[in-house]
Amino acid sequence: MSLAPPPPVPTGVATRLLADLRAERAAQRRIPFPPGETLPSLRRTRRFNYEPLPVLLEAYERYGPIFTLRVFHAQIVFMLGPEANHFMLVSHADHFTWREGHLGDLIPLLGDGLLTTDGPFHDGARRIMLPAFGRERVAATLDTMLPEIDRALHGWHDGAALDLYAWTRNLALRIAMRALFGLDPDGPRARDAKAAAQFEDALGFWANDYFLQVLRGPRTPWTRMLQARRRLDAIVHDEIARRRRTGERGEDILSMLLDAADDEGRRLDDDHVRDQVMTLLFAGHDTTTSTIAFLFHELARHPAERDRLLAERDAVLGRRDPTFAELMGGVLPRLDRVLDETLRLFPAAWIGPRRSARPFRFAGHAVPAGVPVNYSSWASHRLPDVWGDPEAFRPDRFAAPHRAQIPKGAYVPFGGGSRTCLGMRFGQLEIKTIVSRILRDFTLDLESGFALRVRQMPTISPRDGLPMRVRARTGPR
Numbered sequence: 473m474s475l476a477p478p479p480p481v482p483t484g485v486a487t488r489l490l491a492d493l494r495a496e497r498a499a500q501r502r503i504p505f506p507p508g509e510t511l512p513s514l515r516r517t518r519r520f521n522y523e524p525l526p527v528l529l530e531a532y533e534r535y536g537p538i539f540t541l542r543v544f545h546a547q548i549v550f551m552l553g554p555e556a557n558h559f560m561l562v563s564h565a566d567h568f569t570w571r572e573g574h575l576g577d578l579i580p581l582l583g584d585g586l587l588t589t590d591g592p593f594h595d596g597a598r599r600i601m602l603p604a605f606g607r608e609r610v611a612a613t614l615d616t617m618l619p620e621i622d623r624a625l626h627g628w629h630d631g632a633a634l635d636l637y638a639w640t641r642n643l644a645l646r647i648a649m650r651a652l653f654g655l656d657p658d659g660p661r662a663r664d665a666k667a668a669a670q671f672e673d674a675l676g677f678w679a680n681d682y683f684l685q686v687l688r689g690p691r692t693p694w695t696r697m698l699q700a701r702r703r704l705d706a707i708v709h710d711e712i713a714r715r716r717r718t719g720e721r722g723e724d725i726l727s728m729l730l731d732a733a734d735d736e737g738r739r740l741d742d743d744h745v746r747d748q749v750m751t752l753l754f755a756g757h758d759t760t761t762s763t764i765a766f767l768f769h770e771l772a773r774h775p776a777e778r779d780r781l782l783a784e785r786d787a788v789l790g791r792r793d794p795t796f797a798e799l800m801g802g803v804l805p806r807l808d809r810v811l812d813e814t815l816r817l818f819p820a821a822w823i824g825p826r827r828s829a830r831p832f833r834f835a836g837h838a839v840p841a842g843v844p845v846n847y848s849s850w851a852s853h854r855l856p857d858v859w860g861d862p863e864a865f866r867p868d869r870f871a872a873p874h875r876a877q878i879p880k881g882a883y884v885p886f887g888g889g890s891r892t893c894l895g896m897r898f899g900q901l902e903i904k905t906i907v908s909r910i911l912r913d914f915t916l917d918l919e920s921g922f923a924l925r926v927r928q929m930p931t932i933s934p935r936d937g938l939p940m941r942v943r944a945r946t947g948p949r
């Protein structure tokens with residue numbers, strides 16, 4: 473027995489645009505939107521597309537924790553700050569849907585995975601998948617990560633120049649291919665090596681300017697994305713069929729999902745397994761990669777923090793690799809704080825797009841049903857009335873006495889409530905393992921003159937990569 477899939481969502485640009493406009497008009501007739509900037513503006517739209525953070529912070533300053541901005545064609549309600557995050561993620565999470573929000577744009581690539589579904593279908597699938605992300609399962613992935621990191625570090629030497637973002641992206645994709653799909657990029661099956669490239673091709677769609685994303689027809693980014701999806705699907709379905717036929721199973725998530733069932737014996741059918749694994753790849757790849765790049769960017773700009781981190785690593789681990797318990801059990805508190813602070817300044821999944829499922833009130837304003845409502849961890853993490861000196865990189869804000877003073881809902885890099893990031897533990901482990909392994913032998917400096925620019929689609933990442941210079945560490949440890 474499998475879960476009944478949700479109804480399809482139209483993906484045509486014109487259909488979606490018209491549906492948005494109709495929903496907006498119907499909603500507005502009943503309840504006016506919260507105050508804000510609601511007239512169409514190409515300038516605002518472009519600015520939001522390229523630098524959303526200042527746009528959101530300026531609007532917060534002007535209108536408070538709830539406001540409306542017209543971006544592209546649609547009026548979008550934004551809710552920022554601790555109370556807003558708690559409202560959307562925890563206390564009133566059932567007032568919002570994901571599938572009808574902008575995450576629905578991902579359906580053509582991801583299908584009906586956790587990011588694009590709601591209600592019993594989502595909750596049932598999440599229950600079936602949860603054991604695959606339990607402590608022991610995630611701990612076992614360390615055996616996949618460490619050799620891959622060693623392989624990727626081969627060739628690093630004192631003075632080498634590299635794009636750390638591109639390096640990490642390649643490494644994280646190889647880890648994901650093994651840990652999620654059980655595919656071996658160096659194995660005898662040539663198609664295993666191709667899967668990563670197809671996925672990158674498909675993902676490239678969201679890196680296009682929005683105005684290019686809406687184009688349809690031959691040779692458009694849309695068509696290229698669909699072609700890459702078809703090729704990737706062929707590989708994944710072939711692998712699912714092979715595992716079903718042979719009974720072969722491994723430590724990877726795909727293997728687990730093929731046999732997983734909930735208490736009532738419900739299972740994921742093959743299409744659903746495909747959608748979920750693709751969703752995990754999508755949700756985990758860019759987020760992890762960007763976080764590592766941002767972390768090394770901040771360490772390079774704050775040598776005193778870097779030195780403290782190196783001292784901790786050397787004292788606890790010397791030259792050996794960390795264990796899962798050490799990485800995840802608070803034995804390396806500096807590493808934990810540096811990661812927390814990196815995710816405060818640069819929470820990769822920076823926006824949580826939803827649609828209101830019913831009318832509600834927040835902070836004295838009414839919001840109609842059926843309209844886009846977003847929270848933003850990125851903007852919430854930079855509010856000056858919540859975070860002292862919000863632009864400064866200060867890992868010690870997460871040290872024990874200060875951490876307790878962070879208001880509930882203020883810090884949400886992994887979302888919150890019953891839909892908190894499913895891969896949080898896996899992502900944290902991967903990031904800490906890679907960072908800690910690099911720091912065993914190397915430090916990294918920014919190329920002189922480099923100035924970080926952030927790209928925001930679909931997750932935030934360094935727009936121009938991260939050119940860095942390797943310095944080999946010397947001396948006993």
Ligand code: HEM
Nearest residue numbers: 586752755756759760821824885886887891893894895899
């Ligand atoms: C630093 C790394 C990561 C960050 C910052 C991050 C952040 C997030 C956030 C903020 C959400 C909630 C989005 C919302 O509320 O709209 C989320 C959901 C999710 N993440 Fe992550 N993520 C990371 C790594 C991963 C990894 C490695 C995986 C998978 C292996 C993953 C899988 C998921 C899934 C499946 C969901 C949807 C959960 C649900 O709706 O039930 N994430 N993530």
